[in-house]
Amino acid sequence: MFFRLMYHIVLPVYVVFVIFASVSLGKTQNAFFMIVFGLLFIASIFLERMYTHLFLFIASGEIISLLLFHYTSQLNWCYSIYIILLSKFLFQVKGAVKGIFLGFGFMVIYTVIRATYSPVNSYSIFGVGSDFLTSIAVVLIIQYIIEMEAKKNTLIEEKKREELLYKEEKMKLIAEMAAGLAHEIRNPLTIIQGFLQHSKEDHYNIQPWYDLIFSEVNRMNKLTVEFLQFSKPDVSQYQVYSIHDCLKRVISLTKSEAQSVGHQIVYTHTEYNPDLLVKMDFNKMVQVFVNLINNAIQSMVESGHITIRLLKVGNLAVCEVCDTGVGIEDADLKKIFNPFFTTKAEGTGLGLSICQKIVQDHGGTIEVSSTPKYGSIFTICLPLDTGASHALDFSND
Ligand SMILES: Nc1ncnc2c1ncn2[C@@H]1O[C@H](COP(=O)(O)OP(=O)(O)O)[C@@H](O)[C@H]1O
Ligand SMILES: [Mg+2]
Structure with a gap:
């Protein structure tokens, strides 16, 4: 222009x-x-x-x-x-x-x-020198502009390529998830359809199978409800909260259920931890820890302990959820974050993949280490907020 x-x-x-x-x-x-x-x-x-x-x-x-x-x-x-x-x-x-x-x-x-x-005199000879130097300066300035422009264009290209790649990955993931969900829902649907058809055509009494049919319907319901949690956390909900408050909320929600099946929840944190502030969607993060604790409860056949540790490592808030349950076999460790992977008869296999997605949306990571027969440790690292104020206090005590 x-x-x-x-x-x-x-x-x-x-x-x-x-x-x-x-x-x-x-x-x-x-x-x-x-x-x-x-x-x-x-x-x-x-x-x-x-x-x-x-x-x-x-x-x-x-x-x-x-x-x-x-x-x-x-x-x-x-x-x-x-x-x-x-x-x-x-x-x-x-x-x-x-x-x-x-x-x-x-x-x-x-x-x-x-x-x-x-006329050719010393003045005009110096003038020629000045003209040449000016032209060199112009060449260099234009060269600089060209270089900057080229760099800018490469950056724009790179960004466009990245966006395209991200979109492709997203579409692939959506397709995989949709296929997974369809597959999971098809089994109970086929069972229910079979019963209904049998009942309609042969006047077969399906009353004794009501419980089974209901449990299949419940399973489909559970699958769709959990699947909906994959929706992206609303970024507008992100505020600065104390991760300590978040964990206290989680414990108050899960404590009685754990106790009812004979487990203890132990929460350890150092003096500084109440100050660990993280920018997050509070409810989604509560959901992550509740999922982990539910898995921990389900993994312990006999009464056991769930230990929650909160630490500060560098500029990260590190939360560990440890249980004394059955642990995870090496072969399964790689699969547990895959949607629909479950080893439980009543499981949906969506809990951990939802946790992973939420944590990643918060710029964090979730990792697991496990020893079969002894228990598992799930570690969540979240970037600490730098310099923002503590928005709301959710603490219960
Ligand atoms: N704390 C744990 N101890 C042992 N196994 C676990 C634990 N957490 C998760 N798992 C394994 O990972 C699988 C996937 O977990 P998840 O995604 O929450 O789905 P679901 O709980 O519906 O099976 C579980 O079926 C189980 O095999
Ligand atoms: Mg689960």
Whole structure:
């Protein structure tokens, strides 16, 4: 936009200015030819834009008409026109060396024409030196702009490519999830359909199977309810909360259930931990820990302990949920975060994949280590908030 303003407005205005100056100062010896060459020069600038495929031909015309215009105007002020034209060509040639050669060529031509009307003395020789240095500076500035522009374009391209890749990955994930959900729902549906068909066609009494049918319907319901939790956390819900308050809420929600099946929840934290602030969707994060504790409860056949530890490691809040349950076999460790992977008869296999998604949406990580027969440790790392204020207090005591 600015360059177009320079070439299509400033440049023609400059040519007209030189014509007036040369005529007014009585410098030109042939005003008619000067005007003709000036107009030719302006016309070639516009033609170049219209007939881009004839660039070389029109560019030569531009240079020749400028030389003749300069020669007939007999004015040093044409120097600025050379510089503007040079800057235009610099955008076409690539590389500083080529640019410097081009600038050098322009200055040689300018100096030779200037010598036809200006006396050769020490002043004009220093003037030539200054002109050459100016042209080098212009070349370097334009080169810098070109480089910056190229870098910006590569960054934009990279970002576009990344976005495309991200979208593709997302679509792939959605397709996989949809296929998984369809597969999970098809089994109970087939069972229910079989019973209904049997009952309709053969008047088969399905009453004794009501419980089974209900349990299959409940399973489908559970699957869809959990599946809905995959929805992205609402970023507007993100506020700065104390992770300590979050864990206290989780414990108050799960304590009685754990106790009813004979388990103890132990929460350990150091003095500093109440200050561990994390930007989060409070409810989603509660959901993550409740899921982990439910898994821990389900993993312990005999009465056991669930230990929750909260630590600060560098700029991370680290929360560990440890149980003394059956543990996870090595072969299963890689699969437990996959949607629909479950080893439980009543499981949906969605709990951990939902936890992983929520934690990742918060810029954190979730990892597991486990020893079969002894128990498992789930570790969640969340980036600590830096410098924001504590928004709400959810603490119960
Ligand atoms: N604390 C744990 N101890 C032992 N196994 C676990 C634990 N947490 C998760 N798992 C394993 O990971 C699987 C997937 O868990 P999850 O995604 O919550 O689905 P679900 O609980 O419905 O099975 C479980 O079926 C279980 O095999
Ligand atoms: Mg679970």
